[in-house]
Structures are given as C-alpha cells and as structure tokens.
Amino acid sequence: MSEAQHYLDSLPNPEAVEIGHLVDKLLLDAYRMNASDIHIEPWNSSILVRLRLNGLLQELVSFPLDYMEKLSGRLKVMANLVSYETDRPQEGHAQVGQEMGGVELRMSFFPVLCGGEFGSDVKGEKIVIRIFDPNRRSFQLEDLGFEPDTLDSFQRLLTRPSGMILLTGPTGCGKTTAIYAAMTYLGNLYGSKYSISAVEDPVEYKLPMVSQAQINSAKEFTYPIALRSLMRQDPQVIMVGEIRDPETASIAVQAGLTGHLVISTIHSGSTAGVFARMINMNIEPFLLASSVIGIMGLRLIRKNCVYCAQPYQADSSLLSLTTESFQEEASFRAGDGCEHCAMTGFEGQISVTELLETSEPMREAIVKKMPSRKLQEIAVQNGMRTLWESGLQRVKNGDTPFEEMIRSVPYDPL
Template sequence: MANRWLLQRRAATTSPAGEDGTLPAGAGGPAPSPVPAGDQVPADEPVRDATSGVRRSSPAGRKRPRIGELLVQRGLLAPGQVDEALLQQSASGKRLGALLVELGMVDERSLIEALSVQLGVPVADLRQSEPDPEAAARVPEALARSLGVVAVRRAEGTLLIAAGDPGDPRVLEEVGRAVAPDRVQLAIAVPSDIRRSIDSAYRALAGAGSLVEAFEATETGRGATSGARVVSEDAPVVHLVNLMLTQGLRDRASDIHIEPHADRVRVRYRIDGALHDVLSLPESMGPSVVSRIKIMANMNIVDRRRPQDGQIATEIDGRSVDIRVATTSTIWGEKAVLRLLDSNRTLLRLAELGMPAATHERFSSLLRSPYGMVACGGPTGSGKTTTLYATLGELNQSERNITTIEDPVEYVVPSVNQIQINEQAGVSFATGLRSILRQDPDVILVGEIRDAETARIAVESALTGHFVLSSIHAADACSALHRFVDMGIEPFLITSTVAGVVSQRLVRRICDQCREPYRPGLDELAFFAQAGGSTDTGFWQGRGCNFCSRTGYQERIGVFELLVMTDAVKRLLVEKAPMNSLRKAAREQHMDSLLDGGVRLVEEGVTTIAEIMSSVYVV
C-alpha cells in the first residue's frame, strides 16, 4: 500500500515530463496508440506528421502508464526498488529510467521495451540491421548527435527515425524541419546502439579523399616535403588530422599509428589490442601530417631526427581528450604514435573486470589488509592500470589518504592525490615515492616498479605500515615474484610484505551482434585439449558486422590468475626454489592459471581459441 501511495504521490508532484522525462498524454499533441514492446515497424504503420507533431491515427486523451509501474508489472523490478529509485531521483534530478540503469536495477534493453509500451512507439533493433546510408544522410550529423537519433530507412517519403527519447518534442520538430518534405515516423532504440550507428553512418574519414586532393593541388611544386609550413587552420592537412583524431575516438582506438613508407603513409588504429588499417595517404603528405601533430603537442617541428614526446589536450565530439604523442625517425621519415586518453570514460569497478567469483573474493580479502603490498603483473597493454584504478575505487574512502605516482596519470580519480612523473623536474618514481612517504599516506599506488631503487622503496613502504599497490612487468604471477628477486630484493623481505600478486591478460570478446557457432580447426582443437578444455564444447565466433567494424570482436575482458602468499609459497621463495616449484605450489593452493581462465572463457562462449592462443598462452 505504501509503495502504491508513493507512486501516486510521485505522479502527482512530478513535472510535466513525468518520471523519465517523456511527455504525458495530451502534452504537445495526442498520445500515439500503443505498440507492443519489441515489435518492428510494419509497412502500413501510421506515421507521425513532421509538421503537426500528430500521429494521424492516434486517439486523443489516452492515459499512459508510469514507467515504474510498467517495470513492476513486467516483473523486472520490485515495488521497493522503484520507491528507492524515486527517492534518489528526487535528490539527483535525473530521469528515472536513466537512474534505474545506472543503479543496475534494470538493463537498457528492458527499459527501452517498457518505454515503447509507455510511449506507444515500436522498437528499432539496431543490432540486427544497419541504417541505410542514404536515409541517414538526410539528417545532419550535428543534429543526429545532439538529439541522439539516427534515420534507419526511407520509404515512400517517410523516414523511420530511431530515437533514444521519442517523447522529446525537439526530435519531431527539429528533425521534421531538417528532412522536409519527408514525413517522420518515430521508433525507440537503445541509446548506446544509436551512438554506434551514428558513428558508423557518419564516418569522419569519409571526407579524407577530398582533403588529400586539395593538399596535393595546393602543394604541387611548393616543396611539400619540408613539412614546416603548416600554419593556416583552414589547411587541408589540419582538417585531415582533426578527422583522424575524431574517427579514432569514435572507433574506441587506444592508439593511432602514422607510419611513413617508401610510397605511402600508413594510418592504423589500435582497437581492442589489434591494429587496423584505416587510411593510406600519399608519401608527400607524411611530413606535413606529423608537423601538424607536433605543433598541436608543442614539440619542435624543425628537429625530425631525435625522438620527441608531447601532449595534446583537446575536445572531440564534446569530450575532453588527452593525447600523448611520441615521434621517432625511420628510414622513410618521422613516425608518430598517439595514445588517446578519453577522460570521460567510466572507470570500471572491481566487480566489472571479469574476475571469477572465487578470484574476486580472494582478491578483495587482500585489500582489507592495513599494510603490505599487492602487485599487478603482466606485459604492456594487459590492463594493469585498469585493474589498479578499479582497486583504488574499492579503497577510496574518506578516512584514507591515498596518493599515487604515475607515468602518465591516465584518469583523474576524485579524492585521490595523483602525482605525475616529470624526469626533467627531477620527479622519478623513486624520488616521488620518497616524497609521498612524508605526506602521511595510508595507501600508495606506484604506477610501475621499473628499477631496483623503486622496488626497494616500495617494499620498505609496505614494511612500515602502508598499503602499497603497484604494477610490474612479468609473464605471470610467479614470474613477478622472481622479478623482485632479480631487482635485488631479498626473498625474506618479499615474503614479509607482498600479500599477493594478480597477473592478467586481455582477450577480445566475441561480438554479441554477429556471434555464430563454428567448428575450430584441428590445430586450435589440439591446443584447447592440451590446455584442459573439452573439444565437445559448443564454440562461437563473430562473423563481423557493423557494430564490431567487421572484426567479429567487441571490447575486451580480463583473464586473471591470483597468487596468494601462503606459507608454502613463502618457504619456496626463501629457499630460492625454481619457477616450476612455485607454480606447482600455487596450483595446490587452488590458483587457476591464466590458461585455465582462458579455457573457461572459451567454454562460456565469451571468446575464441584463437584469442587465447595469441593473448593468454604463457611459455
């Protein structure tokens, strides 16, 4: 009864936009007739007139159900959860639907299906079909991005528009004006699917060809290879570099490689750990492209022989982006690599990294120690920084003083004191760590233990009552312990301070939109059987689609092994036992190896055997 009263009270006091910000019936025109959630748009579906804002066959005055009530009726939420979300909505001012997704109470797709019933519009499933390029082009890109809409198809003078919020009156008004004389038919779609469809429909690099032609026409006979004459913001090379950065961010690239060759300049994006060719430029453009990047990064454009490092702070598609630039000289000219750090990217929580439940529980228990060290091992690009930031999120409480020293500071963490390495100013990991110890820290994060001096200071910090987190380059968890020994740290100091070592790799996930069963080759099956997997498992792969850029993979997940410093492991380390003995003792303590984790992900249909062979296998 109390729950029903709260819903009714909220309905009476909420703004005209309702719980989730959509217009109630009668606001801005009659309500559309209900369409079952999940239904696709039939050919004879009545359309909403873009000029009047009225769906012609809709009866007026129909009362819409509340979104909270709909979700309860569908068994997706308990009344108490709606009450809790409504109270949080009152404090935050956020839309109820967005808040429910943020709190993890309901997933995006379930919310969209409920909203389709509430608003009386069909669902456009953008996972199953790509927007028609000609239809998408009818809506200007800036308008599509600002409203969160994409034109899916056009037939008989009617555009089907997928919107994340069809109840927003601006969608009908502004899109209607832009596409006139076409009429508009609205559908609802998952916002993240709309964003991906927009990125696919409006490829920034689509205009690269005309810019190359303009550059060649301008530079003919002017000695373009000097590369030092990039001054005008309207120059074709300036626009081209901007397009490369924009498309790289939209494609979720972590790095952009600009590589000169004898007859061309090769541009590649690293997406989910793999490099993909995206652009081939004439050889004459290379010096100007690199010079433009060096100007943006405040680097010396005259010196093209010595390696240089720089940094660019810019805004792309309304998102603040930090770009680290590194250049070096090759036999064909200057090569540049740009690392893209999207400051708007949401940091993962520890529970979202992909650790198995047992590993997550043991790792979390290590973090409850008041002092000691937890090390994160793995090669470059294995996700160590992400794991360390997620761990900081678990430890970040008001009663703790947390200080980090990093190179670079990739993401800003609220309430954490972060120090950037600056060798020119004399701030190294070792000197910075010494200064941190005078700042009364409770938790110290050392971005990377690179040398013996840093390793010794970190171990001594853990010995003197501080909790230390760090990353270290090592093949696996047992190798990380031997790395400390190789750096000159006595085994008894390691066993006294290191509580555990987590080692990890990243593997690409099979794309959910184009996954299909397949039978691996004989070599893959032999490897899988040797690794302990069952060849009777149902295997999956991605065939390649619009959402995964035809790769068959979408995003990555971690593979972990956790070595806890038990008495048996400590004894073997002090006795300087060989690596195999350490690994055997760890397995006897129920440690799942990296390969075990990879096999599990294949059997669960998350990734492929090929990914495990290329990313996880440890010699």
Template sequence: MTALMSKAARGLWLLVGLILLAGIGSWLYRHSSQGPEPLLKLGALYLKTAATPLVIGSAVMALVLGLGATAASALARRTLPPVARRPALSPLEVVNEDVAIAVREMLVELGQYLRNLGSRPDPDIIDFMGTLMDGAIRVGASDVHIHPLEAGTRIAFRVHGVLEEVLVFPREHHPRLINRVKVLAKLTLYKLDKPQDGHFPFSTQEGPADIRVSILPTNHGEAVALRIARTGVRLPQLTALGFPAPLLEKYQQILALPQGVIFVAGATGSGKTTSLYASLGHIKQSRGALTRIASIEDPVEFDVPLFAQTQVNAEQGFTFAQGLRSVLRQDPNVIMVGEIRDPETGRTAIQAGLSGHLILTTIHANSASGVFNRLIEMGVEPFLLASATVATISQRLVRALCPHCRAPAPLASDEQARLEEAGLLGGTFYGAVGCPRCDGSGYLGRTAIYEMLVVTPAIRDGINAKVPTPRLQEIAMKEGMVPLLTAGVERARTGATTLREVFRVVGG
C-alpha cells in the same frame, strides 16, 4: 576555399594601404617646402574625396567577402558533412559489445570524413589535424600513430589496446602534416634526421587533454606517435572487468587490507593500468572520501580526479624510488606505483608495504608465480618480499567472440592435443563466424582472463627458500589458485572467446 578567400582579402587590403601610403608620401614630398598649409589642404581633401569612398568601399568589400565565405562554408558542408557528434568514450572503459559497436561506427564515420578532407588538392591541414585529434578522443583512443609508407601515410588509433587503422593519407601531404604537429608541440621544423619529443594541449567539448608527441625519423619520412592524456576519465567498475565471481570476492577482500603489496603482472597492453585504476576506484568507494590515495606514474596516462597523481622525470633525476619516498611523507593510505623497474624501486615499495601502506603496482612477469623470482633477480631480499606481498595477479586480454554469430565448433587436432596435455578436455567450444554487427570478423571487443596467487604460509616458505617458479606454481595450485590457461579454457567453454585465441595469448 574559405581560407583562400581570406588570404585574398588580406592581400587586397595590403595593396590598397600601400597605394595610399605611396600617394600621400609623394604628395608630401612635392609640397614639403610650402609650410603647414598643404597639410591642412591634404586633410580636407582626404575627408572630401577619400574617406567616404573608402568607408563605402570597405563596407561593400566586407559584404562581398562575407557572402563569399558563407557560400564557401555552405558548399563545404554540402560536400563534406561534419562528423556526427557522439558522446566521447573513455580509454579505460570496459570493451563490451555496445562499446565495441560504437567504436567501430565512429571509426568508419571519422575515416570517411578525413579521407574526404585529405583527398582535396590543397587540404586544410589545420582542420584535418583538429578533426583527427577530436575523433581520437571521441573513440577513446590512447594513442594516435602517423606512420609514413611508400604508398601513403597510415594513420591508426590504439583503442583499448588494439591498433585500428583509420585511413591512409596521401603521401605528398605528409610533410605538411608532420610540420603541423611540430608547430603545435613547438618543435624544430627543419630537424628531420633526429628524434624529437614534446607535447601540446588540446581542448575538446569533454575537457582539456595533453598530447605527448614523439617523432622518429624512418626511411620513408618522420613517424609520429601521439599519446593522449585525458582529464576526468570515467573509471571502470571493478565488477565489470571480467573477474569470475569467486576471484572477485577474494580480490575485494585483499583490497580491504590496511597494508601489503599487490603486484599485477602481464605483457604490455594487457590492461594492467585499467585494473589498477579500477582497484583504486573500488578502494575509494568502499573506504570513503577520507582515504588518501596517491600514485607515481611514468607517464600519467589518464588524469583521474579521485587521487593525487605524480609523474616521474628521469632526466631531472626524479625516479620511481625518489617519488615513492616523497609520497610516503604525504601520509597516504594507498599508493599506486606505475611499474617496478629497478631494485631500488622494488625495495622501497616492499618497505612501504611493511610500514602500514597498501601498495598496488605492476611488473613484467610471465605469471603470478613468476613475480617473486623476477623481483629476487632484481635484488629484492626474499624474506622482505615474502613478508610484504599479499597477492599477485597475472592477466591477459583476448578477443571476445561476437555473441550474434558465434557457433559451436569442433576442436582442431592441435587444440585437442594441448587440452589433453593440460588435462582440460571436455565441454563445448565455439568459433568465429562473422556478421554485420562484428563487420565480418567474428569478434567484438575484448575480454580478460586472470589468475591470482594469494600469499599463504606455504607460498611464503617457498619464496624464502627461493624455489623455482614451476615449483611455486605447483604450490599455489595446491593452495587453490586457478592457473591462467585453465581460466582461459573456462572462458572459451562459455563462448566468451575461442580456444585458439586463448592458446595464442596464454600459450600451451
């Protein structure tokens, strides 16, 4: 309503200006042959008959429009209460019970507010988009997905690795919403059949953010994925990530080493980036402010002020390997490499780990013992890999049971068979029940399970001999490694999650 009144006011002023210009032009045309005297008369006449009424009329019009806008704003506030201001959550924050409840409450509140906005006959898309992005940052979302469907446009946030649906937007307003994103990212509006990428800045009370835009044509319209790059996010404490006490102590000892390579393996969305950032935070805290830490990422997901971050740009020829070589000239103590994707990056990281730097990086592998053969397949020499690597970690995220309603549950026949096969029978296991605190799902937040392989002389010999991954796993277990399945079953026995959830994520 306020926007409509503002447009009407602009149109009215334009009409008044055109009438005045037309009248003045007509009068000048009629008296153009009578010299300067008519102009002086016109000025006097304007001051006497036009200026005073215009000033009074302008004041009256401004008063009327101001009162109307205030009334419209008050009416909007009565019918559409603003979302309550809550402290923003960090995308890297550990998903404990309190965080999970806060996220759920904020999502429900935001979804209702946006539904009310979107259900209007002519919704204010600018206001809608601004509220959507502000809400995404407040709940700690890393991505916003705008996906067109036949029945409507589904808008969802990825919060701590899990997609949470916020609302379904009316289908008829989808083109306007996509055009608003394109305007913000300075993309071509009329290009509907080709993918487009861009970014735009977004300011919040918690500071600026950079929103990376990816637009993809689909059969129901253009789908949009918005990646939120935050500044000044709160790093989680390493002690809050869910490492068992013996494993945490051993990992902290490894992080104190002056050189070597630490690989973190896991699927997409398994929390590898969070683990790396928490590890760097621990290094900074334990070694002091003079420790120089640098990172090479693609993209820089979160702007962390504790260390220097560099983003690769493959289109410009700036790859991970090139970035790593450049960073090494900056004389850092610790380097984080976002991901090992190719042989050149792998070899460069290994050589850096042998030359007095501590390297932390991620790689896609199924297990901690599977990292080595994955890198050997890439073309990394086994003897270099065995000499430089100090540890590999594999991790998974499982849904955490709601502590308010979980209850002991009997084993299903297939679960019992799997436990027997793994030699892990015994103990009490719990199941999901559901209560108001967990919105009836039985789960509240997520928890992590880990396995860590420390490179010992026996492991080093196995890497040099290129033994198969299962054999390397056997050697690591003899050297004291607790495998991922065993770690998950132990977490299920404590009631942190369900056995079925462990089997779903880890496998048999």
C-alpha cells in the same frame, strides 16, 4: 566507410587536400571506432594510417608521402610543438572539441627514414597519437571482467591493512586499468578516512581521493626519492606505478612491512616469476615472503562482437590441448565481422587473470628460493586458477574464439 577515406575519395586530385580537414576526419574515425591509438607511418611509397582497436592494429587509410610535412606540422601546432623540427623526437598533448567529447590526445613524433629506395634518406616521421577518453574509461573493479571468485579474493586482499599487492603481465595486459580500479575501490570504500598516495610515471588519469605525483627524472624526482619522501606523508595506501629498479623494490617491500598497503606493477614472464624477479633486485627472500600478500597475473583478450558471433569449429590442433569433456561442454563462438565491430568480429576486451595469494607453504618455498615453476605448483595446490584455465573458461562460455585466447594466454597445463 571511414570518414577519412570518404574525404580522400572526394578530392578532385591529391594536391587539393586540406590537411586540417584530413586530420579532423582521421581523429573522428578513431574516436567513433573506439581506437586507443592512431599510428601514422611513412611506408614505401605512401603514408599508412592504422588504428589500434581492442589491442590490435588495423589499417584505416593511406595517402601520398607528400602529405608528410604538412600533416606532421598541423599535428604539432595542435600540440604546441615546434612544427618545423622533424629530426628529433617530440612529445606533446592536445585537447579536442565537443564533437569528440573533449578527449585528450597524447602525440609522439619520431624521426624515421622514408622513401622506397635503399639508401634513400628522405626524412619522415612516425606519429603515434594516444587517445585518452576519461568518459569511456571505467575504473570499477566490477567492470574489468574478473571472474566472481577472483574479484572477491582481490577485494579481500585490498582491505588488508598492510602488505604488498603486485600486478604483472606484458605491456597492454590491463595492469594500469586494474591498479586504477583498485585505487578507486579503496577510495570509495574508505572515503576521506584513508590517506591514499600514488607515485606514477606518467599519471594517466587523475583519480578522486588519491594524491598522485608524477615522476620527473630530469629533475631527479625519481621513484626512490618520491617514495622516501612519501613515507613522511603518513599514507595508509601507497601506489607505485612500476617497480623496475632495486632501490624502488626495497623501499616498497619495507613500506609493506611497516603498516602500509602497497600496490604496484612489475614486469615478469610469469606470475610466480615475480618472486625471482624481486630476488634478482636484491630483495631478501624472507622480507619478500612476509611483505607480498598477493600477485595478480593479467592478460587482455578481445571479446566476441555480440552482433556477429556464430558457433564455429575451433582448430583441431588447439582442441588437442584440451580434454574431451571440455570439448563437449564448450560453446565455441567467433565473429565474422559486421558494421558494429568495424568488421573485426570483436568488441571490447575482457581480462584473463590468475591470483596468487601468499599462503604459509608459499612463504616457506620463497624463503628456500624454490624455482618459479615450483611456486606456481604450490599456488595451484592452494586453489589458484591459472591464466590458462581462466582463458579456457572464456572460450568455453563463447566469450572469445580459442585462437584469440591462445594469442595472449600462455599454454600451461599444470
């Protein structure tokens, strides 16, 4: 049972709660279960606390709405925020003690209405706490779960002297971890011989051997301004947290063409769709074709718990998406849930990737502004293993259930 539930059960009545105690127990539960976030949210008649475990939210405990004010006040004091202000968003951070390995908490408070009745205007806050644990995060490329040939190709791309490497995928697909791992790889490879600079919003972790700058739009320290200035800092590798506007895109493409290795992330529906996205940001196709050397599409899927995973029969509608030989060779496995995995059946996450390397036929197709679908076909002809194939391989190996894979990986039988 969770520490928080145990504490709540031990109270003679709900009014006897000591909020400081409850907060400690919630944090401890989250830490022990390896949660990435805690969501505290007023629902109809109670406050619901959920933990994000391996990417999905799971209910932890709920308690009376009356705790709202004290709970929010307590957390705001921890984060040095104005505790009595509940009607505007606030953000802050706090460090917690030895018991939790000194992790950092990033808290966000957002005013919402609560109370069950329609038209009610009882005020509450949705509170989300992100847990950053530098000891648990690994920024080693080898630990991300890339398939061996993808890892080789990605490392080879990273050692190119110039050009642009882009990572793409939806929020929570592991782009940030992968880009940090790429910087760590380069730092270890070149040590003090290389000048590596990063511009980020926000800087999530401080990396050794990398100069990291934090964007601050309020002070007009934007991506374009930071990048222009950075070009005069004699960098060899430039990491741009995210390309999201035409100006940043243009400077990053230029940097890749003028003897720098640029690594960045970009939001796009598909890996090959990144080219169209960049062209929509007014980048000339011929510049794009010469600058971009590779794009990695990423998804994260949850890994079966090793303690409770058992052979199982995947749904027949899913099987119909695969070949007979796949079904014969696959060892389908899924977990029922046990004490090791907080009853979820999953433990940890693993990457599913596709790595598009810019070949000569690809460059020609980009210059001709061919549709994304066509670019994808060329990439496959060029040997790219698609997200779908990579995901199927995970299912086949029994690393994850089919149902979990298809939740994150687009069906794409080319």
